[in-house]
Amino acid sequence: MLRHFLLALIVLVAVVFSVYWWLTTPSSAIAMAAHTPNLANGQEIFNAGGCASCHAVPKQEDRLRLGGGLAIGSPFGTFYAPNISPDPTDGIGRWSEADFVHAVMRGVSPDGSHYFPAFPYTTYAHAKLTDLQDLFAYLKTLPPVSGGSREHDIRFPFNIRRNIGVWKLLFFDAKPFAPDPAHSAQWNRGAYLVNAFGHCAECHSPRNALGGIIASQRFAGGPDPEGHGFVPNITERGLSDWSESDLSYFLETGQTPDGDSAGGSMAAVIRNISQLSKNDRAAITDYIKSLPPVQGPPKPPKKSDS
Incomplete structure (x- = not known):
């Protein structure tokens, strides 16, 4: 009887884990189309998105030095804004356009893991794809900044990125913006x-x-x-x-x-x-x-x- 109970428990745990793994698997598929970037629009989107507010190197005047490092407090711990300059080692210099779009609109990193929603992709998800493409092209024109930011300091269990998949199921609406004809x-x-x-x-x-x-x-x-x-x-x-x-x-x-x-x-x-x-x-x-x-x-x- 005990053996049957243990076997049933093992099967149940395996099923629950499999469902959890399936539900929390990052999904970032966005159809990409060829686009000729508009750098002026990319700059406007950069300003509208407030990219410099979080990603500019703290305590210096140049808002276009996007080396990150800003500490962002929250009830779950402290997040540190990453380097999004074109630096090929510490920034996004080696990212493809698709990498950038999937990060900003789906909260998925180039390595396939979830980003924490301190990065407001939950809102950027409603953006137009062409605006993201213009923004990426504009970011590539900015000066590369070396040096990566420190790791986030987040409490357990909120520091487990896989759990963000559950959070996305509860709170992430990726429907595109629809104009109101009224x-x-x-x-x-x-x-x-x-x-x-x-x-x-x-x-x-x-x-x-x-x-x-x-x-x-x-x-x-x-x-x-x-x-x-x-x-x-x-x-x-x-x-x-x-x-x-x-x-x-x-x-x-x-x-x-x-x-x-x-x-x-x-x-x-x-x-x-x-x-x-x-x-x-x-x-x-x-x-x-x-x-x-x-x-x-x-x-x-x-x-x-x-």
Whole structure:
């Protein structure tokens, strides 16, 4: 009887492991077509995506030196932004275009392993393939930077990359962006930039215990994922007192209507958005100001001085 029980247990474990292995196998198949890169568009996408915010070498002024190294805090540990310069040894200089597209749109590395979703491929997945191809061509024009960043410092079991396959099943929607014919071309451009390369929801939305965005409170603000304060609500619940010109001016200068200025990680975001064309900033403004009011999580009470 005991032998039969042990045999059944072994079979059950083997079946469960096989299902786990099958479900968590990285999938990155994207049909690639020949494309003549548009470097000007690649630069615009670079700025819209905020690539320099995370990947520029910290504590130096050149935002085009993409040697990585920035520490990114989270409830699961600390991630370190990798080198995405064209360096052939430490960066992405030996990557193919397909390697780059699969990494950015599917979160799969050239060696076939999952990337942690601290890399916002969950949002970049909605991008146009041609924009990714233009971005890759633009990145190849930037200076190579030697030196790799350190390994992530993530707690067990969150450090097991294979488990990201389960996370993707729960939270990763790779459907491409679809324009809404009920809105203008400008609004749709803004919706695309905000919901694809701008990845605004990644910071401006609360998350559940597994790090997935709470869909019903998308854009409604919440605790800073890096543990530094509270990220504001950017639906009309939080921006009802801002006019479109207020928001447009903020995206260009970082100055708020009450005379304050963007700080923390948002200051770096503004440095990127300010590089966008006036039309693209207007499109982002148009879309964000159309977001219906959503109540986000309550802010924690301020600590009183004792």
